[in-house]
Amino acid sequence: DARVTQTPRHKVTEMGQEVTMRCQPILGHNTVFWYRQTMMQGLELLAYFRNRAPLDDSGMPKDRFSAEMPDATLATLKIQPSEPRDSAVYFCASGPTLQMNTEAFFGQGTRLTVV
Amino acid sequence: SQQGEEDPQALSIQEGENATMNCSYKTSINNLQWYRQNSGRGLVHLILIRSNEREKHSGRLRVTLDTSKKSSSLLITASRAADTASYFCATANTGGFKTIFGAGTRLFVKA
Numbered sequence: 001d002a003r004v005t006q007t008p009r010h011k012v013t014e015m016g017q018e019v020t021m022r023c024q025p026i027l028g029h030n031t032v033f034w035y036r037q038t039m040m041q042g043l044e045l046l047a048y049f050r051n052r053a054p055l056d057d058s059g060m061p062k063d064r065f066s067a068e069m070p071d072a073t074l075a076t077l078k079i080q081p082s083e084p085r086d087s088a089v090y091f092c093a094s095g096p097t098l099q100m101n102t103e104a105f106f107g108q109g110t111r112l113t114v115v
Numbered sequence: 116s117q118q119g120e121e122d123p124q125a126l127s128i129q130e131g132e133n134a135t136m137n138c139s140y141k142t143s144i145n146n147l148q149w150y151r152q153n154s155g156r157g158l159v160h161l162i163l164i165r166s167n168e169r170e171k172h173s174g175r176l177r178v179t180l181d182t183s184k185k186s187s188s189l190l191i192t193a194s195r196a197a198d199t200a201s202y203f204c205a206t207a208n209t210g211g212f213k214t215i216f217g218a219g220t221r222l223f224v225k226a
Binding site: 004031033035042043045048050055056091093095102103104105106107108109 | 148150156157158159160163203205212213214215216217218219
Protein backbone atom coordinates (compact mmCIF):
# COMPACT_ATOMS: atom_id res chain seq x y z
CA ASP A 1 0.00 0.00 0.00
CA ALA A 2 2.01 2.97 -1.31
CA ARG A 3 1.70 6.09 0.77
CA VAL A 4 3.54 9.26 1.70
CA THR A 5 4.91 9.00 5.21
CA GLN A 6 5.53 12.04 7.37
CA THR A 7 7.26 12.18 10.72
CA PRO A 8 6.67 13.25 13.36
CA ARG A 9 2.87 13.41 13.30
CA HIS A 10 2.85 15.92 16.13
CA LYS A 11 5.52 18.26 17.43
CA VAL A 12 5.39 20.73 20.28
CA THR A 13 8.45 22.90 20.68
CA GLU A 14 9.52 26.08 22.32
CA MET A 15 10.09 29.26 20.39
CA GLY A 16 13.64 29.49 19.12
CA GLN A 17 14.17 25.77 18.77
CA GLU A 18 15.01 24.03 15.52
CA VAL A 19 12.30 21.85 14.03
CA THR A 20 12.87 19.21 11.39
CA MET A 21 10.01 17.54 9.58
CA ARG A 22 10.58 14.53 7.39
CA CYS A 23 8.77 13.06 4.46
CA GLN A 24 9.19 9.80 2.63
CA PRO A 25 7.58 10.14 -0.79
CA ILE A 26 6.02 7.23 -2.59
CA LEU A 27 8.70 5.07 -4.20
CA GLY A 28 9.21 6.19 -7.78
CA HIS A 29 7.66 9.61 -7.26
CA ASN A 30 10.15 12.34 -8.08
CA THR A 31 7.98 15.40 -7.53
CA VAL A 32 7.66 16.44 -3.90
CA PHE A 33 5.63 19.30 -2.48
CA TRP A 34 5.60 20.94 0.95
CA TYR A 35 2.41 22.72 2.02
CA ARG A 36 1.46 24.52 5.20
CA GLN A 37 -2.16 24.65 6.35
CA THR A 38 -3.58 27.15 8.83
CA MET A 39 -7.08 28.34 9.50
CA MET A 40 -6.23 31.85 8.39
CA GLN A 41 -4.16 31.17 5.26
CA GLY A 42 -5.47 27.81 4.14
CA LEU A 43 -3.09 25.59 2.18
CA GLU A 44 0.05 27.43 1.16
CA LEU A 45 2.61 25.95 -1.18
CA LEU A 46 5.99 26.39 0.48
CA ALA A 47 8.27 24.59 -1.95
CA TYR A 48 8.40 21.80 -4.48
CA PHE A 49 11.07 19.61 -5.93
CA ARG A 50 11.49 17.61 -9.08
CA ASN A 51 14.15 14.93 -9.24
CA ARG A 52 15.44 16.25 -5.89
CA ALA A 53 16.11 19.71 -7.31
CA PRO A 54 14.13 22.64 -5.89
CA LEU A 55 11.94 24.10 -8.62
CA ASP A 56 10.21 26.75 -6.59
CA ASP A 57 10.55 27.75 -2.96
CA SER A 58 9.13 31.23 -3.31
CA GLY A 59 6.38 30.45 -0.81
CA MET A 60 8.85 29.76 1.94
CA PRO A 61 10.28 32.35 4.37
CA LYS A 62 13.96 32.07 3.44
CA ASP A 63 15.38 33.45 6.63
CA ARG A 64 14.21 30.59 8.79
CA PHE A 65 12.91 27.82 6.54
CA SER A 66 14.90 25.41 4.44
CA ALA A 67 13.81 22.42 2.37
CA GLU A 68 16.05 19.71 1.01
CA MET A 69 15.98 16.27 -0.54
CA PRO A 70 19.12 14.49 0.62
CA ASP A 71 18.08 11.48 -1.43
CA ALA A 72 15.11 10.25 -3.43
CA THR A 73 13.50 8.66 -0.38
CA LEU A 74 13.70 11.59 1.99
CA ALA A 75 12.57 15.21 1.94
CA THR A 76 13.11 17.49 4.91
CA LEU A 77 11.69 20.82 5.98
CA LYS A 78 13.56 22.68 8.69
CA ILE A 79 12.62 25.75 10.66
CA GLN A 80 15.35 27.49 12.61
CA PRO A 81 14.58 29.33 14.79
CA SER A 82 10.91 28.44 15.16
CA GLU A 83 8.31 31.06 16.08
CA PRO A 84 4.74 30.77 17.38
CA ARG A 85 3.40 31.95 14.00
CA ASP A 86 4.90 28.80 12.45
CA SER A 87 2.29 26.73 14.25
CA ALA A 88 0.39 24.89 11.54
CA VAL A 89 -0.05 21.52 9.91
CA TYR A 90 2.69 20.84 7.39
CA PHE A 91 1.87 18.47 4.56
CA CYS A 92 4.16 16.70 2.19
CA ALA A 93 2.84 15.38 -1.10
CA SER A 94 4.45 13.48 -3.95
CA GLY A 95 3.64 12.77 -7.55
CA PRO A 96 5.10 10.88 -10.51
CA THR A 97 7.63 12.87 -12.48
CA LEU A 98 6.87 11.73 -15.97
CA GLN A 99 3.17 12.43 -15.88
CA MET A 100 2.19 16.03 -15.43
CA ASN A 101 -1.55 15.38 -15.48
CA THR A 102 -1.69 13.42 -12.30
CA GLU A 103 -2.68 14.01 -8.75
CA ALA A 104 -0.53 14.64 -5.73
CA PHE A 105 -0.57 12.04 -2.97
CA PHE A 106 -0.59 13.59 0.47
CA GLY A 107 0.87 12.44 3.74
CA GLN A 108 -1.07 12.73 6.99
CA GLY A 109 0.78 15.88 7.96
CA THR A 110 2.90 17.07 10.86
CA ARG A 111 1.00 19.21 13.34
CA LEU A 112 3.49 21.73 14.69
CA THR A 113 2.85 23.82 17.77
CA VAL A 114 5.41 26.42 18.76
CA VAL A 115 4.91 27.82 22.25
CA SER B 116 -1.26 33.91 -2.94
CA GLN B 117 -3.92 31.35 -3.65
CA GLN B 118 -4.85 30.56 -7.22
CA GLY B 119 -8.23 28.97 -6.70
CA GLU B 120 -11.10 30.39 -4.72
CA GLU B 121 -13.99 28.18 -3.73
CA ASP B 122 -17.56 29.21 -3.34
CA PRO B 123 -19.42 28.83 -1.05
CA GLN B 124 -17.11 28.80 1.95
CA ALA B 125 -19.54 26.53 3.78
CA LEU B 126 -22.51 24.44 2.71
CA SER B 127 -25.02 22.53 4.82
CA ILE B 128 -27.45 20.13 3.16
CA GLN B 129 -29.65 17.14 3.95
CA GLU B 130 -28.59 13.63 3.10
CA GLY B 131 -29.78 12.72 -0.38
CA GLU B 132 -29.53 16.25 -1.73
CA ASN B 133 -26.98 17.33 -4.29
CA ALA B 134 -24.06 19.55 -3.31
CA THR B 135 -22.47 21.98 -5.74
CA MET B 136 -19.20 23.76 -5.09
CA ASN B 137 -17.55 26.25 -7.38
CA CYS B 138 -13.96 27.22 -7.94
CA SER B 139 -12.50 30.20 -9.76
CA TYR B 140 -8.88 30.69 -10.68
CA LYS B 141 -6.75 33.43 -12.13
CA THR B 142 -4.11 32.21 -14.55
CA SER B 143 -3.69 29.64 -17.33
CA ILE B 144 -3.72 26.09 -16.10
CA ASN B 145 -2.61 22.65 -17.21
CA ASN B 146 -5.23 20.90 -15.14
CA LEU B 147 -7.60 21.40 -12.23
CA GLN B 148 -8.03 18.94 -9.41
CA TRP B 149 -10.50 18.48 -6.60
CA TYR B 150 -9.46 17.11 -3.23
CA ARG B 151 -11.28 16.18 -0.09
CA GLN B 152 -10.03 16.57 3.47
CA ASN B 153 -11.63 15.03 6.49
CA SER B 154 -11.07 16.85 9.76
CA GLY B 155 -7.54 16.37 11.01
CA ARG B 156 -6.48 14.27 8.04
CA GLY B 157 -4.48 14.67 4.87
CA LEU B 158 -5.98 15.50 1.50
CA VAL B 159 -7.34 12.83 -0.77
CA HIS B 160 -7.51 13.30 -4.50
CA LEU B 161 -10.99 13.03 -5.99
CA ILE B 162 -10.79 13.90 -9.66
CA LEU B 163 -8.56 15.67 -12.19
CA ILE B 164 -9.77 17.48 -15.27
CA ARG B 165 -7.39 18.60 -17.99
CA SER B 166 -7.56 22.05 -19.50
CA ASN B 167 -8.87 20.62 -22.79
CA GLU B 168 -11.70 18.76 -21.09
CA ARG B 169 -15.07 20.23 -20.22
CA GLU B 170 -16.70 17.61 -18.04
CA LYS B 171 -15.67 14.55 -16.13
CA HIS B 172 -17.51 12.00 -14.01
CA SER B 173 -16.40 9.67 -11.26
CA GLY B 174 -19.09 7.79 -9.38
CA ARG B 175 -21.31 10.39 -7.71
CA LEU B 176 -18.94 13.19 -8.65
CA ARG B 177 -19.29 15.42 -11.67
CA VAL B 178 -16.74 18.10 -12.46
CA THR B 179 -17.04 20.78 -15.10
CA LEU B 180 -14.38 23.15 -16.34
CA ASP B 181 -14.90 26.41 -18.21
CA THR B 182 -11.52 27.79 -19.16
CA SER B 183 -13.04 30.88 -20.76
CA LYS B 184 -14.50 31.84 -17.38
CA LYS B 185 -11.62 30.32 -15.43
CA SER B 186 -14.03 28.38 -13.29
CA SER B 187 -14.90 24.83 -12.30
CA SER B 188 -17.68 23.19 -10.38
CA LEU B 189 -17.88 19.99 -8.36
CA LEU B 190 -21.25 18.32 -8.04
CA ILE B 191 -21.81 15.55 -5.52
CA THR B 192 -25.07 13.79 -6.20
CA ALA B 193 -27.19 11.97 -3.61
CA SER B 194 -24.99 13.17 -0.78
CA ARG B 195 -24.31 11.06 2.28
CA ALA B 196 -23.36 11.96 5.82
CA ALA B 197 -19.94 10.46 5.07
CA ASP B 198 -19.40 13.17 2.44
CA THR B 199 -19.04 15.69 5.26
CA ALA B 200 -15.57 17.17 4.74
CA SER B 201 -13.73 20.13 3.27
CA TYR B 202 -13.35 20.19 -0.48
CA PHE B 203 -10.53 21.99 -2.23
CA CYS B 204 -9.82 22.80 -5.82
CA ALA B 205 -6.22 22.94 -6.94
CA THR B 206 -4.74 24.16 -10.17
CA ALA B 207 -1.50 23.10 -11.80
CA ASN B 208 0.34 25.66 -13.89
CA THR B 209 1.10 25.14 -17.55
CA GLY B 210 4.29 23.33 -16.61
CA GLY B 211 2.09 20.90 -14.78
CA PHE B 212 3.92 20.66 -11.49
CA LYS B 213 3.19 23.69 -9.35
CA THR B 214 -0.15 22.93 -7.70
CA ILE B 215 -1.92 25.70 -5.83
CA PHE B 216 -4.95 25.18 -3.60
CA GLY B 217 -7.98 27.32 -2.96
CA ALA B 218 -9.44 28.10 0.44
CA GLY B 219 -11.89 25.21 0.37
CA THR B 220 -15.59 24.64 0.90
CA ARG B 221 -16.72 23.04 4.13
CA LEU B 222 -19.58 20.67 3.38
CA PHE B 223 -21.82 19.36 6.12
CA VAL B 224 -24.33 16.67 5.21
CA LYS B 225 -27.02 16.12 7.80
CA ALA B 226 -28.34 12.61 8.26
